[in-house]
Amino acid sequence: MADENQLPIITHRQQVAKSALFGIEQIDLTFSNGEQRQYERMMGSGRGAVMIVPMIDDETLLLVREYCAGTHSYLLGFPKGLIDEGELAEQAANRELQEEIGYGSEQMHQISEMMMAPAFFNAKMTIFLAKNLYSSELEGDEPEPLEVVSWPIKDYKELLQQTDFTEARSIAALMLVRDLLAV
Numbered sequence: 001m002a003d004e005n006q007l008p009i010i011t012h013r014q015q016v017a018k019s020a021l022f023g024i025e026q027i028d029l030t031f032s033n034g035e036q037r038q039y040e041r042m043m044g045s046g047r048g049a050v051m052i053v054p055m056i057d058d059e060t061l062l063l064v065r066e067y068c069a070g071t072h073s074y075l076l077g078f079p080k081g082l083i084d085e086g087e088l089a090e091q092a093a094n095r096e097l098q099e100e101i102g103y104g105s106e107q108m109h110q111i112s113e114m115m116m117a118p119a120f121f122n123a124k125m126t127i128f129l130a131k132n133l134y135s136s137e138l139e140g141d142e143p144e145p146l147e148v149v150s151w152p153i154k155d156y157k158e159l160l161q162q163t164d165f166t167e168a169r170s171i172a173a174l175m176l177v178r179d180l181l182a183v
Contacts, residue, residue: 006032008029008030008031008032008037009029009030010027010028010029011028011029011030011036012027012028013025013026013027013028014026015043016040021044022042022043022044022045022121023042023043024040024041024042024043025040025041025042025043026038026039026040027039027040027041040120041120041121041122042120042121042122042123043122044121044122044123045082045085046122047082047083047084047085047087048082048083048089048123048124048125048126049080049081049082049083049092049116049123049124049125049126050080050081050083050089050092050093050096050125050126050127050128051078051079051080051125051126051127051128051169051170051173052078052079052080052093052096052097052105052108052127052128052129052130053078053111053127053128053129053130053173053174053176053177054078054079054097054101054103054105054130054133055129055130055131055133055153056103056133056150059152059153059154060150060151060152060153061078061150061151061152061153061159061174061177062079062101062103062133062148062149062150062151063076063077063078063148063149063151063165063170064076064077064078064079064100064101064146064147064148064149065146065147065149065164066100066142066146066147067143067144068167073164074164075164075165075166075167076149076162076164076165076170077165077167077169077170078170078173078174079096079097079099079100079101080096080125080169081095081096081099081100081140089110089126089128090108090110090128093105093108093126093128093130094108094130095138096140097130097133098136098137098138099137099138099139099140099141099142100140100142100146101146101148102135102136102137102148103130103133103134103135103136104133104134104136105130105131105132105133105134106131106132106133106134107130107131107132108128108129108130109128109129109130109131110126110127110128111127111128111129111173111176111177111180112126112127112172112173112176113125113126113127114127114169114172116169125169127169127172127173127176129177129180153177153178153181153183154183156174156178156183159174160174
């Protein structure tokens with residue numbers, strides 16, 4: 001029987017497509033049991049991304065409603081964005097807060113790292129809880145102003161029922177913060 005923890009060997013890799021956001025790489029694999037397969041995976045920048053759960057006070061979350069091209073809809077979620085070259089994840093989180101909701105954070109706590117669709121994508125997202133917010137705006141890359149929505153964390157179950165709060169990463173971040181704060 002093959003060793004279940006032995007990673008397959010990549011015998012060949014080739015980039016088959018590229019866009020401004022990611023490339024598609026085709027990889028040939030040989031598994032420990034001798035089976036060979038060809039997979040395709042999306043390759044991001046390798047720097048990762050951040051998502052921030054901002055709390056304007058001890059009881060209130062801030063979310064953004066923004067256009068999502070993948071679903072051609074407006075969805076409610078937490079501020080997020082890519083880590084720029086030369087930035088640490090915490091710096092990117094504070095920058096994204098200022099760009100998307102007009103606040104910076106004096107108290108940024110990393111609460112988790114998660115993979116986004118690891119079967120097909122190498123991207124990692126770091127989740128932060130942001131507290132002690134202060135007013136500070138930076139110009140972002142959004143094509144239109146984002147709607148900032150306040151939500152009492154004690155009402156998280158109602159948030160989960162909102163038809164526009166469906167992004168898995170935001171739901172996971174909400175549950176992590178709920179558990180951390182013992183709501």
